[in-house]
Amino acid sequence: MYVLNFDTFGKNVPxxxxxxxxxxxxxxxQLAFFKTHEKLGNTYESGSLRKFHLGRTDIIRTxxxxxxxxxxxxxxxxxxxxxxxxxxxLKAIQSHRNYTxxxxxxxxxxxxxxxxxxxxxxxxxxxxxxxxxxxxxxxxHYFISSSQVSSKYDxxxxxxxxxDDGYGCCYxxxxxxxxxxxxxxxxxxxTNSKLFADNLRLALNECHYLLSKIDxxx
Numbered sequence: 001m002y003v004l005n006f007d008t009f010g011k012n013v014p015x016x017x018x019x020x021x022x023x024x025x026x027x028x029x030q031l032a033f034f035k036t037h038e039k040l041g042n043t044y045e046s047g048s049l050r051k052f053h054l055g056r057t058d059i060i061r062t063x064x065x066x067x068x069x070x071x072x073x074x075x076x077x078x079x080x081x082x083x084x085x086x087x088x089x090l091k092a093i094q095s096h097r098n099y100t101x102x103x104x105x106x107x108x109x110x111x112x113x114x115x116x117x118x119x120x121x122x123x124x125x126x127x128x129x130x131x132x133x134x135x136x137x138x139x140x141h142y143f144i145s146s147s148q149v150s151s152k153y154d155x156x157x158x159x160x161x162x163x164d165d166g167y168g169c170c171y172x173x174x175x176x177x178x179x180x181x182x183x184x185x186x187x188x189x190x191t192n193s194k195l196f197a198d199n200l201r202l203a204l205n206e207c208h209y210l211l212s213k214i215d216x217x218x
Contacts (some may be wrong), residue, residue, distance in 0.1 A: 002193035003156055004180040006204055011173050017211045021173050022148055023096040024207065026062045027070065027089065029169060031203035033144060034071045036196050044142035044162060047103040049111075059110040060103050062144075066095040074206070086210040144169055156181040165190050178204070 011021040026045060033041030043062040049055030070092040073080040080088075102108060113130075120127050130136055145162040146169045157170045158181030168183040180200065184191035 002182045002197050004197040006178040010176040017214050020097050023093040028203040028207050032200035035199040041143040043144040046147040058103050058108045064095050066092040086213045089210050
């Protein structure tokens with residue numbers, strides 16, 4: 001377990017640039033994972049369906065082609081300008097925001113597929129081939145399990161990773177600070193909560209710098 005109390009800024013910075021604070025944090029987490037492991041971090045972010053009767057949650061999938069494009073220009077060997085990086089950051093943030101809106105309007109597919117799988121298991125039916133497909137299994141291997149649990153207090157919630165080689169990352173977005181409860185398994189030699197937190201701090205500052213290209217007052 002590692003708690004990152006990032007007090008350089010909070011929701012005030014992305015809000016000033018008219019971007020979603022949650023999407024901003026999610027993109028920073030993607031960049032942090034990329035810095036740590038040099039690969040894309042398939043991510044589970046819980047999305048609330050409480051606008052629907054008996055609605056619980058569905059999965060907001062942070063990873064997208066726009067996110068990959070952003071991560072590629074953030075590579076150390078990239079020759080892209082800061083303005084180009086800012087453009088791709090904003091594009092990836094908007095992509096995440098659009099997907100989030102689809103999920104909370106019950107237009108996702110993950111809970112639907114889970115319901116069909118559980119129905120088959122409960123009725124002793126053979127699982128459709130989809131659930132055994134390698135691509136589907138990889139799509140459901142979440143290196144980052146994340147959720148925003150908001151509180152007006154300096155508090156952070158934590159939980160374990162969903163997979164052996166993953167991270168649990170719960171966060172609290174306050175007005176002028178961000179708090180993260182980061183976890184990973186000691187049994188996995190590939191993951192390191194402290195290293196991930198250090199790279200998350202770097203990623204947040206780098207993304208802040210890119211947003212400053214929009215408004216020099218930040």
